[in-house]
Each structure stands twice: as structure tokens, then as C-alpha cells.
Amino acid sequence: MTTQPATVPATTPAAPPAADLVAAFRRALAMTTTDGREAPAARAALRAAAEACRGPLAERWAATQAKDAARGKDQRRVHYLSMEFLMGRAMRNALAALQLEPALRDELATRGVSLADVLESEPDAALGNGGLGRLAACFLDSFAELGLPSFGYGLRYRYGMFAQGLQDGAQVERPDDWQRDGTHWDFERADVAFVVGFGGHVESDAGGTRRWVPAERVRARAFDFVVPAHAHGHVATLRQWEASAEQPIDFAAFCRGDYAAAGAAQLAADTLNWVLYPDDSTEAGRTLRLKQEAFLVSASLQDLIARHLAEGRPLAELGRGNAIHLNDTHPALAPAELMRLLVDEHGLEWTEAWAITRQAVAYTNHTLMPEALETWPVAMVERLLPRHLEIIYRINHEFLSDVRTKAPGDDALVQRVSIIDEQHGRRVRMAALAVVASHQVNGVAKLHSDLMVETIFSDYARLYPERFTNVTNGVTPRRWLQQCNPGLSNLLDDSIGTGWRRDLGQLSALRAQAGDAALGQRLAAVKRANKEKLAERIRRELGVVVDVDSLFDVQIKRIHEYKRQLLNLLHVVARYQAMLANPAGPEGQGWTPRTVVIAGKAASAYVAAKQIVRLATDIGRVVNSDPRLGGKLKLVFLPNYGVSLAESIIPAADLSEQISTAGTEASGTGNMKFAMNGALTIGTWDGANIEMAQHIGEDDVFVFGLRADAVANLKAVGYDPRWIAAQNASLKAVLDAIGSGAFSPGEPQRYRALVDGLLNRDTYLLLADFADYVATQSRVDVLYRDPKAWNASALRNIAGMGFFSADRTVAEYAAKVWSVPGAAKAAKTNA
Structure with a gap:
């Protein structure tokens, strides 16, 4: 993939000489620490370094605004x-952009301060x-x-x-x-x-x-x-x-x-x-x-x-x-x-x-x-924004007049597409307002965009088909590879040159080297170093010691039932029970050591999601302290998930969990960050998982579960989760253990509602996908026991991720949605 700037930047201030930064840093540090109260060294250095960077950034901002205005x-x-x-955090990104990180590291070292400590002190x-x-x-x-x-x-x-x-x-x-x-x-x-x-x-x-x-x-x-x-x-x-x-x-x-x-x-x-x-x-x-x-x-x-x-x-x-x-x-x-x-x-x-x-x-x-498409009661909008409601009424009136012209006599269609929902207490449909007012509406992965025009916006798409398009998401490789994983970045520089830093499509050159055992071993060494850092963080924050040679199985994202952290937990319990029942492992091969890492926030009013968080910590407490496992299975929930925590976890992951019910995840971007850092994906055929598998190669992605059409068919004919549970002895044992309080002995009924929800409704088909998920996890175990094959697959994953740069995504928006001249060239790709 080749991506060039949508516009050629005019002459802007160059990065300041390193000596200028050091001088500015010293001045700022003196101002910070001369009030008679000694500030913590790292925070004082952070404030001084930020102050030193602000001047050059302000100059660049002014130059950019002048260029854009002209x-x-x-x-x-x-x-x-x-x-x-x-x-x-912004400090490391600023230092990288200004090319000042080495100078600041050296200056801090003369003062007995670690740059890593300074960066870590930034909230x-x-x-x-x-x-x-x-x-x-x-x-x-x-x-x-x-x-x-x-x-x-x-x-x-x-x-x-x-x-x-x-x-x-x-x-x-x-x-x-x-x-x-x-x-x-x-x-x-x-x-x-x-x-x-x-x-x-x-x-x-x-x-x-x-x-x-x-x-x-x-x-x-x-x-x-x-x-x-x-x-x-x-x-x-x-x-x-x-x-x-x-x-x-x-x-x-x-x-x-x-x-x-x-x-x-x-x-x-x-x-x-x-x-x-x-x-x-x-x-x-x-x-x-x-x-x-x-x-x-x-x-x-x-x-x-x-x-x-x-x-x-x-x-x-x-x-x-x-x-x-x-x-x-x-x-x-x-x-x-x-x-x-x-x-x-x-x-x-x-x-x-x-x-x-x-x-x-x-x-x-x-x-x-x-249910996730915002609507507001008409009465509330009228109370807070009375003029806006008048305008929305007129927009809707003129829009519905056009609909009646296109579909005369179809009152049901008029009712379905109206910006004002008259059937549920008179509410303003904000998605409808956005669709009616926009010249382009896009989804964020091909499957999502296809389903968008087939389901929630099907009427609008039939009326205005030219209005709908797709732009698949991407992530910035500067933060999610260059900054968070310098070891891997250096390995890529050595293997394929540094051009990938400007054009992520050049990662494809790595595919030809994926079978190189020595390169695979270097990749494994980088991964192990990252795992050691994460293991130390887990020990420091949670008091849990994990095996750095175990498979790090990671799911980090907001806690929601459709993202199916609960399915992950069902597998952990099934694995735990199987390890106790058969210590020798499948076919006497032993159990592949595994550390399951989960992180994410549940919305404060989302009861089921908060129960999933607590279940994860309860299961972890039992599993992590059971001596019969010999440390071969650990589960940790890392609290307060955010960007900085993700920057620690993603480079250390071996396996990326992207297990939403097919047809529910719009795209996902965590899946891209993991694969870019050499993790293999276990996932459903959903969101951007599909396009990732196509770019990486389906043989190097662990795909399981029902696909979107099968999900729709199953729901249409009638889905009976109790029957599924009754047919699978392992699943039934897992649900019985959770529902009876095996992981919450002080409150046996704590998770009864979660289990009953699965047995009675199972809205997101966890039980339907459970058996295939467990079987696919067994395939993960087998591959992980073959380091050469695993490393080769990891290298192919990295090689396939050039398409998923945010630079390509934004260039596509600029060309297809925003009509920015010159962006079409920037959006071109060549495989």
C-alpha cells in the first residue's frame, strides 16, 4: 500500500536542535523547582519537558493555520x-515528532532520572x-x-x-x-x-x-x-x-x-x-x-x-x-x-x-x-432546544414530501423513515436526522456497511442508494507500533528497511521472510521481553505471578454483552474443570500454559456488564490460587483500562480475543493493533476481522462460530439455549458451577441472573458458539506448542496489516466522503 499526503505541507518550522530543547528544559526545570518545595522528580521533569516542547509545537501550529487559511x-x-x-499520553508522541527523545533521555540521565519514569508519570x-x-x-x-x-x-x-x-x-x-x-x-x-x-x-x-x-x-x-x-x-x-x-x-x-x-x-x-x-x-x-x-x-x-x-x-x-x-x-x-x-x-x-x-x-x-441509535423525547428537545425542534420538523416535512413522491401511497414507509418516531412516545431519531442531512453515510468495515444498508438503514438505502458507502477503519502505526513496541519496530527496520514507518504497506515485504527460523526467534525474543514487562506490572498491581512463557490470551475492550467477555470466561472455567479432571491433558500431551488477561470498563448503570467484571475477578481468585494447576492457568482482570494500559498489554499479547457475535461489531480497532504487534487472532467472522483475515490469510487466523447469516437464520427459526446446554456436558458443568456459587461461595446466588439470562434468552448466542470456540482454543494450544510455526504465523499477521493504517482510512475519507482534492491519489493502494 502506498499512501502519500493528501496535500503537500508548506514549509514549516523544522525540529529544533537538541541543544535548544535541553536549554529550554533546564530553564523550565529551574522555574519548576525553585519555589522551596521539592516536587517529585519525575513529575517536575515531565512539566519541564512539556514546557520545552510547547514552543516548537506552537510554532508548527501557527504555521499550519497560516497555510490552511491560504x-x-x-x-x-x-x-x-x-x-x-x-x-x-502525549509526551512520547511529541518527542518522537520533534526528534528529541535521545537528547532528553541523556539530559535526564545526568540528573539520575529515567525517561521511562518521566513518561509513566504523565496521566x-x-x-x-x-x-x-x-x-x-x-x-x-x-x-x-x-x-x-x-x-x-x-x-x-x-x-x-x-x-x-x-x-x-x-x-x-x-x-x-x-x-x-x-x-x-x-x-x-x-x-x-x-x-x-x-x-x-x-x-x-x-x-x-x-x-x-x-x-x-x-x-x-x-x-x-x-x-x-x-x-x-x-x-x-x-x-x-x-x-x-x-x-x-x-x-x-x-x-x-x-x-x-x-x-x-x-x-x-x-x-x-x-x-x-x-x-x-x-x-x-x-x-x-x-x-x-x-x-x-x-x-x-x-x-x-x-x-x-x-x-x-x-x-x-x-x-x-x-x-x-x-x-x-x-x-x-x-x-x-x-x-x-x-x-x-x-x-x-x-x-x-x-x-x-x-x-x-x-x-x-x-x-x-x-437500541444504540440515540433518540430523544420530543418534549425534552422542545424544552431545551425549541428552535431546533422547529427546524427538525421542517426538515422532516420536506424529507417526507420527497419520500411520498418516490413511493406514493406507502404510508408504512413514511412512518418508518420519519425523523420523528410517533410509535414510541414521540421521539426524535438522531440517526435518521443524520442520514437525511448527510451527503454520505458510511460504515466502518465491509460487513458492517453491507448489513447497515440491509438492516437499520434499509429504507433510506433504497430511497438514496448513492448516499451509502464503506470506509474500513485503521489505526495509527506511530502510536500502536513505533511507540508502544520499539523492539518490534527495530526488528522491522533490520528486516525490511525503515520505509514502513512512512508507508505501512511496506510491511508486506515481511511475508517472504516469515519462514525464516532465525527471524522468528528474534520476534519471539521481542515478544518475551514485552511479556516480562507486563508480567511485572501484573505482579506489582495485582500480586499475581504469571508465567512469561505461557500463552498470553488477551481481551481488552469495554465490557458489553455483545463483545462476549462472558464467553471467554465460560472457556476459562471449562478449561479449569478439564485440567482438574485430566491433569495429563488432551491425548496425554499436557496442558499448554495460558495466562488470560481481561481489561475494560463497564458503564456505571450497566448491571450485567458489572457482573461480568466481578465474575472475572471471582474466577481469577479461585483459579489463580488452586495449587493443582501448577500455575498453568491464570486469569487476571486489570482495572482502569485506557490507552497507556493498552500500550503495555498489546505488545505482550500472543492471542487476541475478538469474539463478538457475528453481525454485531461494526469494525473493531483493537484487533488491528494486536495483529500489527504480532498477536494471532481468535475471532468470529465479524467486523474488520473478515478483512484482516483476507489480508493476512485465513489460515493464520483462528475463526470460529456462526456467521452473520447463520445467526439471523437461527434467530428466525427459534433458538433454544437450554437445549444447547443440555446437549453439551462441559457447557452444562460450567453453567452449573457459576450459577451454584462455585466461584462466589459467600454469595451462592451472585451469578444466578447471568446464568438464567443465558439459559432463557442468550441474546448474543454464547451457548450456540461455545463448542466451536472451545475446539478452536484447542487448535490454538497445538500451534503454540510449535514455536517455529507460531512465529511464522505471527510474522504473516504483521505482514498483512499494511492496509489497516489510519493513514489509508483517512485518505479514503478524504477522497470518497470529504471530496478533498488530491486525496484520491493518497487513497490508492497496490497489493
Whole structure:
């Protein structure tokens, strides 16, 4: 695969000389530690190093903005709206982009400080949670690398989603106070602020123009997180919005001594930035979520319009010069807000404003589950956003008129596609609004995109087939290979040259060497070193000693029933029981030692997911302490999963668990990171697993389970999970053990509801896939006992991953969705 920048970056500041960094670091360190209180060495060094890097990054940002502002009128700027950006730590990325890591390492060494300790002292930016947010972060990296004029837009969360802890094995949530010691990478833009309203009413002026009069007004203040390219001086920008009250305090109330009332407006504004995805099991939580989404959309679009006009471009060319991308349904209010701004605030006629909106807006869908597509009660939208509801009604009216023209007399179709759902308590369907307003709608893997137009959006796809396309996800190789796995990166440099660092497609050259036993042994040595680091972390944090020569079997992702961590646990219990029943192992070959690692957060109100977390820790407690196993099976649940933890786990993994029910995972990106780092995949024929298998070679992927069409057929004819359980003695023994309290003796009924859910419903077909999953795990054991064959397969996995670079993904978006000139060349691939 060959990927070139979508635009050729103009001359930008070169990396500063290493001596300049060292001098700036020394100055900053002196300022940090001369207040008479000795700060922890690593944190003080981190602050000083960040301060030294900020100057060069700011210069690059200014140069990038000047270049982008001077772009031709046919060159579009991309605006990527997402409720989350899972950025992780930024120091190592900054040092790599500025080519300053060796100089800082040497300078720290003279002070008796380890660069690794400094990097470890940086908190993860708590601006995201799962794959959606990490994909957005990877895209920012590729925006920079491809030189794409762009802004990412998100919220500056104070406490993230939550920090996950374990108490007696159960998940507990606490604030993720990542800004407690200050932030190192945010640039506050004091001159960038916009007013966002909520509530109130709508009035008509003498000319009949509708005007919204909000009851509540907050200011959106801008903070920029700069993401640098590695190959040149371009940077991408994540602009985060922080809310403050338009009037910070009610001074009259303060003077009366009513301090709570005096600060009520500021508290309401602060709340918008407290937490990502507030618990929506309460009315207050649902209201806050909708306000957060409206706040993000309004501030971002006001900023976009202001920048467009400041560049001297006419408003009529807004859609021509700007792409607005909706990352899932959370920012789906954008079309309504853009129409409000264009019509109400800037005086455009409706038809012209709608043409601009349709030209600018595009939407990525990330789920096939109807229940995951956001809807909001009409009454709530009317209370918080009355003018937006009027606009949505008009959009819907004109859209349904077009539908009636295309399908006269089909009232059922009109009802199905209406943006307003009249059948379930009158709700606004946000995905429908996004589809109706967008010129392109894409899925994120071929199967997902195919199923998207066959299921949840089938009516829209029949009406507007040209509107739907696919762009398969990718991940940035800079963080997920070069930075997190330097040992493997150096091995690749030695084996195939360094060109893969700029063009990941060059990994394909590794395939010809996959049978080289010496190279396989070098790969195994790199993997073992990474496993030793992870094993030490497990020992330090959990007190569990694991065998570094065992197969590291890893599943890390948010905890959800469709991702089937529970199926993984059923296999662990089945394996445990089989090891006790037959210590000699299958056919007397012995048991392949295995360490199962699980990590991920369960949403705070998701009871079943939180039970799965606790079951994992309970099973681990029993299995890890059973001397009869001789240490050949361990299960650990690592809490507080995030980017930095993933960077420790992924390079150490031997086996990647991607076991969602076929037809439920949109794409997955963790699967790509694992394979890129030499892990083999065990997975269903789902999401991007399919395309990975096609690029790697199906013989080098452990595929199991029902495929999407078989899942649909089984559900259609009637699925009886109890019958499945009754036919499989091993499965029945596993369910009996969990359900009877074998792993929770102090509370025997603790997991009864989980087991009953499987026996009575089994929505995600765990029991149907159990036997094949266990049999496929046995094939994994056999291959792992042959190191030469395993290493060769791992090398072929790496060789097949060039297609799954986020650079290729973003180049495809630029060419197919955003219509960025020059991007078609960047998106070309040659096998």
C-alpha cells in the first residue's frame, strides 16, 4: 500500500536542535523547582519537558493555520465532531515528532532520572472511553501526517468517564481527576469563545423571521490540543470546549448571603464538562447528555463559520470549503444547528442553507443495534432546544414530501423513515436526522456497511442508494507500533528497511521472510521481553505471578454483552474443570500454559456488564490460587483500562480475543493493533476481522462460530439455549458451577441472573458458539506448542496489516466522503 499526503505541507518550522530543547528544559526545570518545595522528580521533569516542547509545537501550529487559511477555494477543511477523543499520553508522541527523545533521555540521565519514569508519570487525558474515541484520536494523528486541513472538535472533560477500581472484585467508579496537577498540552485560546443557549422560547419579528430567546446562556471557551506529524511540520488540532456561565455569579444573591443561588449558573455550566457519558438511567442524566451534545455542536459550528468568514470567504461557499463529519449519532444535532445559524443568525434563505448543509455534512455509523441509535423525547428537545425542534420538523416535512413522491401511497414507509418516531412516545431519531442531512453515510468495515444498508438503514438505502458507502477503519502505526513496541519496530527496520514507518504497506515485504527460523526467534525474543514487562506490572498491581512463557490470551475492550467477555470466561472455567479432571491433558500431551488477561470498563448503570467484571475477578481468585494447576492457568482482570494500559498489554499479547457475535461489531480497532504487534487472532467472522483475515490469510487466523447469516437464520427459526446446554456436558458443568456459587461461595446466588439470562434468552448466542470456540482454543494450544510455526504465523499477521493504517482510512475519507482534492491519489493502494 502506498499512501502519500493528501496535500503537500508548506514549509514549516523544522525540529529544533537538541541543544535548544535541553536549554529550554533546564530553564523550565529551574522555574519548576525553585519555589522551596521539592516536587517529585519525575513529575517536575515531565512539566519541564512539556514546557520545552510547547514552543516548537506552537510554532508548527501557527504555521499550519497560516497555510490552511491560504488554501485554494476548492481545498476543503475537515471538521471532525466527536463526543470523545481517547488521546492517551502525549509526551512520547511529541518527542518522537520533534526528534528529541535521545537528547532528553541523556539530559535526564545526568540528573539520575529515567525517561521511562518521566513518561509513566504523565496521566492519560481523560477525554474518551472506548474504540469510538480512540479511532477519533488515530484520525487526528493521520490528519497531521497527511497534511489535511482539519479541526477535531470535542469537550474538555474534567473527570473523563470515570476511573475504574475494584472493591472485593466488584467495579467501583471514582472521578478520573486527570487535571489535578495541571495540564501540559492544552493551549487556551482566550480570544475564541461563543455563547450557547438552552431553553427559553422562540419569537417572530415583524418580518416573520424566527428568533430563539434562550433562558440559559453559557460561554464556550476553546482549548487546543496539538497533534504533530512525524514526517514533517504539519499539526492537527483537537479544539476542546469548556463551559462557563455568561454571568459567573448572581451578585445580588451573593450579597444576600445566598451563595448557592449566586453560583447556580456557574455550577450548571461546570456540569457540562464534568463527565463523559453521564448515567442516562435518570432524567437528569439524560438532560445533561443532550445539553452536552448541543453544546459541542453549537460551539463547533459557530467556530467553523467565524473562521470561514475571517478568511474572507463568502458564506455561500461554506459547504464547498468545509466538511463537517459526525462521528456517530452524538453530534447529530449539527444539521439543525447549522440551519439555525445560517437562516436565523446569518439571514440565508432556507433552500440555500439546506444546500450548504447537505454539501457539508457526512455521518459515520458505528453500530447495527437499533437500541444504540440515540433518540430523544420530543418534549425534552422542545424544552431545551425549541428552535431546533422547529427546524427538525421542517426538515422532516420536506424529507417526507420527497419520500411520498418516490413511493406514493406507502404510508408504512413514511412512518418508518420519519425523523420523528410517533410509535414510541414521540421521539426524535438522531440517526435518521443524520442520514437525511448527510451527503454520505458510511460504515466502518465491509460487513458492517453491507448489513447497515440491509438492516437499520434499509429504507433510506433504497430511497438514496448513492448516499451509502464503506470506509474500513485503521489505526495509527506511530502510536500502536513505533511507540508502544520499539523492539518490534527495530526488528522491522533490520528486516525490511525503515520505509514502513512512512508507508505501512511496506510491511508486506515481511511475508517472504516469515519462514525464516532465525527471524522468528528474534520476534519471539521481542515478544518475551514485552511479556516480562507486563508480567511485572501484573505482579506489582495485582500480586499475581504469571508465567512469561505461557500463552498470553488477551481481551481488552469495554465490557458489553455483545463483545462476549462472558464467553471467554465460560472457556476459562471449562478449561479449569478439564485440567482438574485430566491433569495429563488432551491425548496425554499436557496442558499448554495460558495466562488470560481481561481489561475494560463497564458503564456505571450497566448491571450485567458489572457482573461480568466481578465474575472475572471471582474466577481469577479461585483459579489463580488452586495449587493443582501448577500455575498453568491464570486469569487476571486489570482495572482502569485506557490507552497507556493498552500500550503495555498489546505488545505482550500472543492471542487476541475478538469474539463478538457475528453481525454485531461494526469494525473493531483493537484487533488491528494486536495483529500489527504480532498477536494471532481468535475471532468470529465479524467486523474488520473478515478483512484482516483476507489480508493476512485465513489460515493464520483462528475463526470460529456462526456467521452473520447463520445467526439471523437461527434467530428466525427459534433458538433454544437450554437445549444447547443440555446437549453439551462441559457447557452444562460450567453453567452449573457459576450459577451454584462455585466461584462466589459467600454469595451462592451472585451469578444466578447471568446464568438464567443465558439459559432463557442468550441474546448474543454464547451457548450456540461455545463448542466451536472451545475446539478452536484447542487448535490454538497445538500451534503454540510449535514455536517455529507460531512465529511464522505471527510474522504473516504483521505482514498483512499494511492496509489497516489510519493513514489509508483517512485518505479514503478524504477522497470518497470529504471530496478533498488530491486525496484520491493518497487513497490508492497496490497489493
